[in-house]
Amino acid sequence: MDGKEEPSVRRFNKWAGSYDTGILSVFFRMCNGKICQLVEPRDGIKLLDVGCGTGSLLESLFRSGRQVNLCGINVSPEMIRVARKKLNGKERVELHEGSATNSPFESDSFDYVVCANSLHHHPDPGQSLAEMTRVLKPGGVVIVMDAFIDSRVRKIFFRIVNVFRGEGKVQHFRRQELQRILHNLGHESVTQRTYLLFLLITCGTKSKTTRNPSA
Ligand SMILES: C[S@@+](CC[C@H](N)C(=O)[O-])C[C@H]1O[C@@H](n2cnc3c(N)ncnc32)[C@H](O)[C@@H]1O
Numbered sequence: 169m170d171g172k173e174e175p176s177v178r179r180f181n182k183w184a185g186s187y188d189t190g191i192l193s194v195f196f197r198m199c200n201g202k203i204c205q206l207v208e209p210r211d212g213i214k215l216l217d218v219g220c221g222t223g224s225l226l227e228s229l230f231r232s233g234r235q236v237n238l239c240g241i242n243v244s245p246e247m248i249r250v251a252r253k254k255l256n257g258k259e260r261v262e263l264h265e266g267s268a269t270n271s272p273f274e275s276d277s278f279d280y281v282v283c284a285n286s287l288h289h290h291p292d293p294g295q296s297l298a299e300m301t302r303v304l305k306p307g308g309v310v311i312v313m314d315a316f317i318d319s320r321v322r323k324i325f326f327r328i329v330n331v332f333r334g335e336g337k338v339q340h341f342r343r344q345e346l347q348r349i350l351h352n353l354g355h356e357s358v359t360q361r362t363y364l365l366f367l368l369i370t371c372g373t374k375s376k377t378t379r380n381p382s383a
Pocket residue numbers: 173176177180196199200218219220221222224241242243244247266267268269283284285286289290291
């Protein structure tokens with residue numbers, strides 16, 4: 169963990185115990201449900217959830233009945249502890265405590281990498297997206313769901329949320345910024361859609377000719 173992640177880790181460690189029962193859990197469940205609709209859970213594929221929280225998305229995909237290999241990474245040890253309780257003993261599920269900016273996974277190894285409502289908390293979202301791209305197989309799909317600030321209303325809304333929820337330092341993107349970052353990282357057919365007015369779902373397919381930064 170890097171020092172810049174400490175405030176976020178403290179905050180999510182504190183939240184972990186009530187994360188699945190608080191009022192916001194309804195919102196997070198809806199978001200995870202939407203992501204599940206965008207994933208085609210075929211037998212044998214590998215999916216990574218970056219900033220997996222308490223593992224709810226992985227649990228839903230596990231319940232799909234398909235033999236999907238599921239992996240989650242989260243920087244908060246307490247969130248991971250709750251996820252481990254939930255997913256304890258489930259076959260083909262791995263959980264890692266660690267940062268999105270420096271993940272322990274092999275290059276070109278996942279069919280899907282998803283990241284829901286987490287990216288704006290990352291200290292270096294560009295580096296997180298580069299890592300997500302590195303671990304994706306060529307032809308694999310990254311799905312990022314996060315707040316975006318393309319209008320004044322959204323900007324003001326998220327500033328208020330930030331203050332009231334004491335989120336600390338966060339970074340929200342505009343549609344085109346995210347699109348540009350994914351194109352620069354070697355994604356083709358980047359598509360975007362709005363969800364629940366304030367969220368943006370960005371899907372990128374890693375080009376078969378993308379060279380990983382570490383290659
Ligand atoms: C609002 S929660 C969303 C959790 C989950 N994706 C969901 O939809 O329920 C944000 C999550 O991102 C995690 N997170 C924040 N910064 C991170 C980082 N740099 N690397 C990995 N996870 C991070 C937090 O610990 C937290 O679990």
